[in-house]
Amino acid sequence: MNLFSSAELARQAASLVMAMATAVTPAPDQMISAWAEGRVNIPGETGTTREGELSWDGFEYLIEPLDRLHPDDPARTVTFVGSAQIAKTTIGVLATLYYSAVVARPWGVALPSGDEALKYNRTKWQPLVDATPELRRKIRAVTSRDEQGSTNTYKRFPGGYGQFFGTTSAKPLQMVTFCLVVKEETPNWSVSVGDRGDPHKQIKVRQLQWELAGAKTFHNSTPGLVRRSEENEGELTGCPVTADYRLGDQRRLYLPCPHCSDLPSGVLIRLDREMMMGVEKGETPHFNCPSCGGVIEHRHKRAMVEACHPYREPAHGVRGGWIPTFPSTDPQNPAPGAFIAVSEYEAWRERPTEGRQPSYHAWQVVSDAVDWAYIAEQIRDAKDEEAKIALHQQIFGEAYEVTVQQADVDKLLERRDGRFTKGVVPSGYEIVTIAVDLNGDWAQWTAYAWGPEAEHVPIDKGRIEGGPSEPQIWAELAELERRRWPHEDGGYVATEVQGVDSGYGTFHVYAYCSTHGKSKALDGADGWGRMPLRRGAKQKLEGPEGRVVSCRTWRVGTWDLKRTLMNEAIPLSLEGEKGARAPRRPHWPGWVERDFFEELTGEALVSVQDSKTGVVKDEAWVRVRRRNEELDLWVYNRALAASLGIGVPGAEPDWLELARRRQAEKTGLEALWERPPAGQSETPSAPAASSAEVAAAKKKWSF
Structure with a gap:
């Protein structure tokens, strides 16, 4: 007896086939912004004031940079530099969700530290997944019991994975590849990660597998500090996101004037910060249209920004949006001015970008969350330099250019003393220290002779060719450690201690120092108030072929010692008669050349001064020249000398x-x-x- 008739079986079979076809049918080819709007839910746990389904109302300027991250878009790197409170982080969050739920490709989000990675997941990313049913179904839940589940930093989904990681360690980048990488807050990243070098280059290597298939990078950050480099014709350096923005096509928003844009002579204007400077207290913050002279106030902003939606028909038929503003050397490809005719908008949109990748800049004036009165107040109140730094970074979305304390190389060259003989310990000096700085394929060393109360002079320096994995370099360092230096008064002085920087080639440094009693593995430590040299714990490290070495490390308080060099030692060397004896004074032998002093002064101290109190706050050390090896070697030698009691009251050697x-x-x-x-x-x-x-x-x- 048949339970179902033939017609019923045919109907159910057809339903099954249709269901299977629906399941395997690819999702409609939507732009990321269209996919996210109305689908992704934003809960209050993110700190938003606009809970509920995602809407682009008031944030239309985010749509274009987000959609440039679509796999079909030819852009490979998209940079967004901007102020706080403009929702720019939303771009990276939505892009990674799209790559998880729609295209199923591996992605990574890089942040300054592991703690920042956890916070990003906790406050920006995971709440959206938990609040959106479609995302909950596709992205595996966080669980401690299931090895196939997600974690707080590693997300699993069918066809791929995602990872949040800090750039303080190279370990998270091992054995992974990424199609999409989101780089957040890069001015706060470490310059180098262990012995792996630049984290930006490390991340790039992890995208090589996807290069032909369309690897993408989204570089997003509030800018940091910049300074003028003595090289490259005074180019601004120091802020990675600013550098990438300048390398890109430098897109800025052009918005329709609310008074004249719908007229035949109407214009789109760029709301530059200079136009809001000088607003007096009690005065309504405003801009003036450079074409019609109309007054543009905060109440006009919403409609102006709405006109930037790239797909929706704008009110009054006038569209605004992003236009490349990079300066070109081609006279046939000029950059636009502060305003353009409405009729020329599409032509400017098609401006040739000369091979540049898209880069965007926006500041708080366009944010739906910030009132212009607040911006005007912040501008008025920015009196001292610290406040100006916050104003430029957090309000204007621009890097702040700082001045630096820097020594004069020409004056140092004039203080060289030809009475010192290279390789000979001068009269009055009885201790020799050596510091070694390892680089990619060579090592640089400098030996200093020390006298009472830390008076000192370099007596020799050299360069050893070869990388850390080559035995020859360590054989020569061992010979250097055993070297006996002839003394001007007769006899010899043995090398007392040798310090080797362990930041590069760490395993090989540990292996060498653990078997050479006079050598110490040095580890530079940033920050103020640290001891010159502090004994650290023994470190174990596994190297090639599973070999494990154990070596004690010594922490060097680099920041304070650099300040000692710049603020005390170098000024002392420029005072009084050449060669005159004085405590803590360095002397410069005649055989050192300009490159020695350029490296010795290769960094400078960024500082800011409170105009009310006059207090100068030291911020950080920044590189101002291409090389800084002799600076590091002086710091290491001074730390080694201090560990021997040299220049330490009550602990001076006999x-x-x-x-x-x-x-x-x-x-x-x-x-x-x-x-x-x-x-x-x-x-x-x-x-x-x-x-x-x-x-x-x-x-x-x-x-």
Whole structure:
């Protein structure tokens, strides 16, 4: 007996086929902005004031940069530099959700630290997944019991994965590839990650597999600080997102004038910050249309921004939007001015970009969340430099150019003293330290001789070719460690201690220092108030072929020592007569060249001053020249010297005793420095130094 008739079986079979066809039918080819609007829910856990389904109302300017991240768009890198409170982070969040739920491709979000990565997931990303049913179905839930589930930093979905990671470690980038990378708040990233180098380059390597298939990078950040480089004709350097914006086509928003845009001579205007400067207290913040002179106030903003929707028909038929403003050397391709005719909008949109990638800049004047009265108040109140930094970064969305404290190389060259012989310890100096800085395929070292109260002079320097994995470099460093330096007064001075920077080639540095008693593995530590050299814990590190080395590290307080060099040591070297003895004073031998001083002054201290209190706040050390090895080597040598008590009140070495030992070694009269047991007098066979010799020795260290 048949339970179903033939007609019923045919109907159910057809329904099954239709259901299967629906399941395997690709999603409609939508732009990311269209897919997200009305589908993605934004809950209050994100801190938004606009809970509910995503709407672009008031934020139409975000649509174009978001859609440039679609896999079908030819752009490979999209940069967005802007102020706070303009919702620019939403672009990266929605793009990664689209790559998870629609195109199923691997993505990564890079942030300054692991804590920032967790916060990004907790406040920006995961709440949207939890509030959106479609995303909950496609992105596996966070669970500690299921190995196939997601975690707070690693997201699993059919066909791919996503990862949030900090750029302080290279470990999260191992054994992963990304189609889409979102780089957030890059001015706060580490310049180098361990011995892997620049994190931007590391991330780029992780996208190579997807290069031909359409790898994408979204670089999004509030800008940082910039400074003028002495090289490259004074180019502004120091802020990664600003650099990428300048390399791009530098798109700015052109909005329809609410008074004349619908007229035959109507214009689109760029709301530049300069037009709002000087607004007095009590005055209504406004812009003036440069064409018709009409007053544009905050109440006009919403309609002006709505006209930037790239797909919706604008009110009054006048559309605004993003236009490339980069300066071109081609006279046939000029940049637009502060306003353009409405009739020329499409022509400017098609302006040739000369191979540049799209880059965008927006500031708080267009934000739906910020009143212009607030902006005007912040401009008026920005009196001291700290407030100006916040104004430029958080309101204007621009990097702030800082001044730096920098030494004069020409003056240092004039202070060179030809009385010092290379490779010889001068009279009055009894201790030698050596510091080594490893680079990609070579090592640089400098030896300093030290005298009482940290007076010092470089006595030799050199360069050893080869990378950390090559045995030859370590053989030469071992020979350098064993080196005995001839002394101007006779005898020899052995190298007391050698420090090797462990920031590059870390495993090989540990392997060497763990087997050479005079060598220390140095680890530079940023921040103020640190000891010059602090004993650290033993570190274990696995290297090639599973070999494990254990080595004690020594933390160097680099920031304070750099300030000591720039604010104390170098000024002391420029004072008084050349060669005059003084505590803590460095002397510069005649054999050092300009490159030595350029490297020695290769960084500068960025500082800001409160105009009310006059207090100067030191912010950070920044590189102002291409190379800075001699600066690092001075810092390491000074830290090593301090660890020996040199220049430390109450801990100074016994300089007379060191001189006696050296003289005894020269003459073979060991009795000169062998002290008798307590309570016994010296024997006649061990004559003490004459009073004249002692007086002469003391005179060398008399300041």
